[in-house]
Each structure stands twice: as C-alpha cells, then as structure tokens.
Amino acid sequence: MxxxxxxRMFFTKGVGYHRNKLQSFEWALRDADIEMCNLVTVSSxxxxxxxxxxxxxxxxxxxxxQITFVVMARESTNEPNxxxxxxVGLARPINKTNYGYISEHHAFGETMKKTSDxxxxxxxxxxxxxxxxxxxxxxxxxERKKLYVADGERHFVSRSIAQSAEGHKDGLxxxxxxxxxxxxx
Numbered sequence: 001m002x003x004x005x006x007x008r009m010f011f012t013k014g015v016g017y018h019r020n021k022l023q024s025f026e027w028a029l030r031d032a033d034i035e036m037c038n039l040v041t042v043s044s045x046x047x048x049x050x051x052x053x054x055x056x057x058x059x060x061x062x063x064x065x066q067i068t069f070v071v072m073a074r075e076s077t078n079e080p081n082x083x084x085x086x087x088v089g090l091a092r093p094i095n096k097t098n099y100g101y102i103s104e105h106h107a108f109g110e111t112m113k114k115t116s117d118x119x120x121x122x123x124x125x126x127x128x129x130x131x132x133x134x135x136x137x138x139x140x141x142x143e144r145k146k147l148y149v150a151d152g153e154r155h156f157v158s159r160s161i162a163q164s165a166e167g168h169k170d171g172l173x174x175x176x177x178x179x180x181x182x183x184x185x
Contacts, residue, residue: 006069006182008051010058011088013163013178021076024173028074028163032177033059037068042182044071044126046092046100050182061183073104073119074177077167085110087162088178089119091127094156101126102180116162119178124158131155 012034016027029035033055062068073086085107092100103122107115128134133155163176 004069004184005047006050007047007185008053008058008061008183009046010053010055010181010183011090011161011179012055012058012181013086013161014176015163015165016175017168017172019172021078021173021175024076024175025074025177028175028177032179034062034068034070034179034181036064037062037066039072040067040069041072042069044102044104044123046090046102046180047182048097048099050096052090053183058181058183069182071102071104071180071182072177073106073179074175075106075108076173076175077108078171078173079167080169080171082167082174083109083111083164084167084174084176085112085115085162085164086176086178087112087115087119087160088180089116089121089123089158089160090180091120091123091156091158093127093131100156101130104178106176110164112162112164115164116160119162120158120160123160124156127156127158 014031018024
C-alpha cells in the first residue's frame with residue numbers, strides 16, 4: 001500500500017498581476033516557485049514526525065509535473081488599491097509524534113500582519129482544543145500565547161506565512177497566495 005503521509009513540508013508565498021484572473025494566479029505561483037507542479041489542495045492536518053524545511057531546500061526537491069499536495073490560501077481582486085491578503089498558519093505539538101493543524105485564511109482589507117496572526121491563531125485554537133487546552137477567543141493573541149504553557153509545560157509551537165498586496169492601480173487582476181507544501185521521501 002502506498003504511504004501518502006508527508007515527511008517534509010515548507011512554506012511559500014507569492015503575488016501576481018495580469019489582465020486575466022487565471023494568469024495572475026499563475027504569476028503568483030511563479031513568485032512562490034511552485035508553478036511547475038500539479039497542485040492538489042488538502043485539508044489541515046500537519047503529519048506526525050514531519051520536518052519543516054526551508055523554502056530554498058523544498059523548491060530544489062520539486063520536479064516539473066509532479067503531483068504536489070498543498071494547503072493553500074488565495075485571494076484575488078481587480079479593484080485598484082483594494083487590499084487582499086492570504087495566510088497559512090501552523091500549530092504543531094512539542095511532542096512531534098502527534099499531529100498538528102494547518103489553517104488557511106484569506107481576506108479583503110486586512111494587513112499582512114493581521115491575516116498572518118489570524119491564521120496562526122486559528123491553527124493554535126484548533127490544536128489547543130485537541131490537547132484539552134481551553135483558549136478564550138475574546139482575548140488578544142499575545143494574552144492567549146501565555147496559556148500555551150500549562151502546568152509549567154509548553155504544549156505546542158506556532159507560526160505563519162502571509163502575503164498581501166494592493167489591487168493593481170490599472171485594474172489588473174491581483175492574486176496573493178500562501179502555501180504549506182507537503183513532500184514525501
């Protein structure tokens with residue numbers, strides 16, 4: 001039986017502009033260095049024992065035409081100056097033999113930082129619920145980070161990647177994306 005559990009993962013992001021929406025997406029994929037792959041979007045589980053590698057290292061492992069699994073956040077606009085953003089967040093347990101969560105978030109009118117923080121917060125909240133840690137959604141992100149240490153123990157770490165852009169001044173399609181790219185041995 002074929003094992004499709006990713007062993008490595010990297011993060012990437014990109015932005016593209018073009019008069020056609022699909023081609024702006026293509027340019028965003030090129031900016032993210034993953035345009036040569038056949039991308040398959042998957043849901044949000046970070047596999048146990050999966051190693052996070054650098055974008056540079058990950059890109060070197062890609063082959064043109066390969067089927068590549070990604071968790072992708074993407075947003076587009078053709079409205080001049082309209083802010084678009086996309087982010088992918090990750091929360092993984094300190095115990096690497098357990099699974100974690102990847103979240104995707106895309107928005108209009110949010111800064112890259114706000115979108116990035118939201119995606120990270122979302123992944124952290126999903127993982128915390130599986131670990132039995134209750135996080136108060138009404139508290140600010142920095143306040144909630146302190147709750148990740150319970151009984152003197154740090155339960156998980158989190159991070160995110162985001163891309164934002166203002167819609168092109170001439171009304172070209174503007175596409176932003178952020179991805180977690182999963183790789184196999």
